Amino acid sequence: MSFGAYLTGPFGQSQQLYQARNEAKRGRGSSEAISQQSRKDTQLIIQQQREAGLDYVIDPMFNVFYLFQPFAEQTNEVKVGPQENWFNNNIFYWRPQIQGPLTVPDLQISFTEKYLHLDELTENANSMVILPSPYTLLALSDVIGYANKKEAITNLAEVLHAEATHLVSQGISRIQYDEPAIVVKQSLGSLTVEDLELLQRGIGICGRVAGASTSLHTYFGDAGPIIPYLNRLPVDCLGIDGTETSFNDILKHNYSGKELALGLLDARSTSLEDPIDIATKLRIVAEKTHPKKLYLTPNTGTEYRGFTNGLKKLGLLKQVKEMLQ
């Protein structure tokens, strides 16, 4: 069994980046100062990931304020709508207002690229970019112009697939599709067969990307009851939030043929997990569920508790990975 580790979402901003933003807001700073600090922090976090020996390196996404921002701001038929809490967090997103059908972009055009430091990212490492999953994008957007949801998710998935393909052409080796909505609905008891069918349809279109591996990363909700369903989706890796999903439920299934990314580190807590306990859990999962490869991850991005806490969680990834090797 091969063990790995990686980060799965935006990293907490540094105090210096906050100060640069705050100065600009008060008319005393500049956007250049923000860009410089953002790049400096990006270089540091990428370096830290490399030194930790993480299997995939991500851009810490300091220029992205919410998951849908690049899509909403850079797609012609989409407007930025009203703000809303990002699930149960004191962090906000703006609901995309989608006037479909969207034009599936030319492979030369990317909505994500200008928000990331791809030049830093693709240098000497397996790199990963995070995109919204088509189901979460559909569920959290205001959508018009389609005959039905099936048609809408088909179109959204095509657009996301084109984006993923473009990113791979730029040297990205893994695409992670973020899928919180399906497990949150499951936790709230409002999940329907239609929801699962929509997810299946969307991932069926964008889940395979030539030249890269893919992951469907679920978080903020209990995946337990729908693991068998998620396990059948056409992605290389399934991400499960281990801070929301019972460990016993995770152990009930066989993941052979698929990679498993377990979010056992709680990115929304300053409490630091016991590395021995985490390593023990991972060994049990490997032994009982037979994934092709098992990754330790935070359940989501570390942005919810800031830069220092993010570094501590990253340190834990490194420590546990070393213990397992």
Add this chain to the structure above:
Amino acid sequence: MNKKDYNYGPSQHDHDAHNDSHEFLFPTYEVGSLPKLNARVKAARSQQLTEEEITEVKDLAQRYSLQAEADEALDILHHQKKNPIKLSTAEEHTLADFNALLYLKLQEAVGLDFVYDGEARRSEMYQHVATRVEGFERTSEMIRSRGPDSWRMAVCINTPQLKESSLDHLIITEFDFVQQHRQKPAKVPIDDPYMIAVMSDNRYYLELLKPEYGNDPGKLRYEAKRVFTLALAKNVIRPQVEAVVAKGAKWIQLDIPAATLDIGHIPIMVEGLNAVVEGITNSKFSLHLCYPRRVSLTEKKGYELLFPALLDLHPNINHLSLELANADRYENDLAVFAQYKNQRSFEIGVGVTDITLERQQQGVIETPEIVRNRILRAANVLGDPNMVYVAPDCGLRQLQLDRCLKMYEVMIEGAELARKG
């Protein structure tokens, strides 16, 4: 609506009486905050003041007959203009006193029926409380929240308790000042415990309860938040409530901006509120609720999300102030209160003016006629105009002061029009 059944004029009601019943329809109030005076903010930051900023203070003092009271504050501001330095504590208090007095008098003069000080002494609702809690520590960095806007999160590392002598800074000083200077009845805004809990990192209780619930993450999260909320209710919020009730507060508003943040956890909010008000009988209690999340991922929408949990609220809480104008779906949003009114009836403080920055940027504000219609629409859905109070959607601290004043005026004119039917 049958006018014969109701008294439509804000005539000579006893302002000091317990205000459970009022003698006219559609009483008006402010939800809580006003923007602090620009000159005061800049002086506190040792920034260079402009003559216009000082003139604004002078003009407001004149408009509300506070020239004598403004003298000392204006002296400080003039000194800051010449030589911006760090203010002394006494100077900061003088400016805070004047700011609080101005907002109290401004609210009375414009015609609000229930008043307070615009929260002129508070920094921001979460920090105002979180910085005075023993058992909390702050995160190392500011955490990004809304676009580039950031905030400082508190981490609970032990049982939360109020720090020694913090009651004065939290509530007593401001309440005593309002009591001393007010002529109209006061409504005292205080944070609810659930908001503090959901905005803080609940490290202490998650670790404490992990051995008990470790195999059920959902249950662990729920129980840890519940115990945390109840500790905040008992040790942090209730002492504030008891302190002002002992000093004569007749109406306390508990502020809950995050009621539907975690849809599955709404019963915790209710339990926390009940722990705050249980056994306190000599004051009216209300809740201010911001608009529920638009995307709930459930079949329920808007204020439906709060039911049936709200049916379990302590009977002492009989009034809900609701954000409604922003969505302008009064019939839909209030239908659930009409639906449940046989089981539990609440007075509703109807939000009639949209307080969002977008509307300010557009330069758009409601007319008295729009306000009138919104009040009557609400009264119609609820089926009893006696249950309707009138308020802005939320506190006004993000807006410009002149817009706040205009908002009060249209609200009061709209209420007068609505009283005419």
